Amino acid sequence: MSTLKPEVNSNDHIQGDDTASVTIVEFGDYQCPYCGNAYPILKEIEETFGHQIKFVFRHFPLANAHQYAVPAALAAEAAGLQGKFWEMHDALFENQYRLDGDLFDELAETIGLDLERFRQDSVSDVLREKVEHDFDSGVRSGVNGTPSFYVNGAKFDGAATDLYQMLKESTT
Amino acid sequence: MLEKGTIAPDFELNATPDQKIKLKDFKGKKNVILAFYPADWSPVCSDQMALYNEMLKYFTKHDAQIFGISVDSTWCHLAFEENRKLHFSLLADFEPKGTVAKAYGVYDEKTGTSERALFVIDKEGKIAWSYLSPIAVNPGADGILEALEELDPQ
Numbered sequence: 004m005s006t007l008k009p010e011v012n013s014n015d016h017i018q019g020d021d022t023a024s025v026t027i028v029e030f031g032d033y034q035c036p037y038c039g040n041a042y043p044i045l046k047e048i049e050e051t052f053g054h055q056i057k058f059v060f061r062h063f064p065l066a067n068a069h070q071y072a073v074p075a076a077l078a079a080e081a082a083g084l085q086g087k088f089w090e091m092h093d094a095l096f097e098n099q100y101r102l103d104g105d106l107f108d109e110l111a112e113t114i115g116l117d118l119e120r121f122r123q124d125s126v127s128d129v130l131r132e133k134v135e136h137d138f139d140s141g142v143r144s145g146v147n148g149t150p151s152f153y154v155n156g157a158k159f160d161g162a163a164t165d166l167y168q169m170l171k172e173s174t175t
Numbered sequence: 176m177l178e179k180g181t182i183a184p185d186f187e188l189n190a191t192p193d194q195k196i197k198l199k200d201f202k203g204k205k206n207v208i209l210a211f212y213p214a215d216w217s218p219v220c221s222d223q224m225a226l227y228n229e230m231l232k233y234f235t236k237h238d239a240q241i242f243g244i245s246v247d248s249t250w251c252h253l254a255f256e257e258n259r260k261l262h263f264s265l266l267a268d269f270e271p272k273g274t275v276a277k278a279y280g281v282y283d284e285k286t287g288t289s290e291r292a293l294f295v296i297d298k299e300g301k302i303a304w305s306y307l308s309p310i311a312v313n314p315g316a317d318g319i320l321e322a323l324e325e326l327d328p329q
Contacts, residue, residue: 147223148313
């Protein structure tokens, strides 16, 4: 059984309650259509289970298959430096159907980022290393495709819909 | 399936219509990763090859060369490599079909394809790690990476 390495820590982007009993980690790629399909289901999970759920996203860009995967991950991280990681994360998935090189600036403006700073941060080596670090953690955790989910540190073999089903059964 | 410690059977297979890969050429030079998979184009394998495609710099770091192997022909492999932008070679275990898969003990007689199996072969030509995955499950790369790390000079 594959487990999450390293465990959720202060370098992660975490959404939800500290006291939540269920931690879901997704390894995802903003250009991956399966991740795009999982996005609304994860939103529904967060809404349905509220305080019981903590959600973490780590990048797993398949750069050869998806040319915008790494730039999109960097855009999310750059937004994160201005405290808006999740706003960019959501905007990227919601606009996945028209993802291209021009989209990032537009989304940055829409969510109210300092555009100049965003552009500079998007090409920073530090953020690139952070994305690579996430990928590395995915490889070591046994990620075999995107999206891959971990529930309380253990690999969950299934899609977002299976995850929803499992949570429904285990919380009632 | 051949286990850790066994001498890896030598083979000579086409990587392209006019390029052959010989396992023994890597002896003393590089670690070799063999990823047997059932067929080009089937969804799970494609994810698996896409994952290895992203990991080439990891393999290079550990002085390792990866090859995918299936019973598909070189022309089929070429089309698949091009379509998925793969930057490593797929070997054609095509004629006589499945000979190498049989030598490594990972040929499925019923389907006429190889099973989904991974081998890490060290520089002395010995199998350092092997793993047979359920046919529908992409085995990821964590096992390969751990095996390579064990081979690294201390």
